Amino acid sequence: MMTGFLRGISGLFRGFRNVFTRVRATVRLPGAEAPRAPGTARRYNIFEAAAAHVAACAEDDDERTAETAEWVSPEALAFGINELACRAVIALARERSESPQTVARDLLNLPVA
Secondary structure (H helix, E strand, C coil), rough: HHHHHHHHHHHHHHHHEEEEEEHHHHCCCCCCCCCCCCCCCCCCHHHHHHHHHHHHHHHHCHHHHHHHHCCCCCCCCCHHHHHHHHHHHHHHHHHHCCHHHHHHHHHHCCCCC
């Protein structure tokens, strides 16, 4: 009786795997590079642009900062930077066993609220 149940579950997961394998083969995944014509500019992801921009700012590289600011729209770059800041504060808060608010205020040298 239990073996029939396990066979059924196994078949169900095998079916899911087959469906996902077919979908993955037909859908272009976000990380996959599409072929580009020679001389065309690469299109950057919001988060790639934000990471490169913040890293350039941290290294005081004005040239690279200006370059990365042109990769995406200002609104998209602001969204990516905000998302990066949130994730960084959460990671530091977990590492320090403190609240995100405490970590954020500490990073900005603000007094404890």
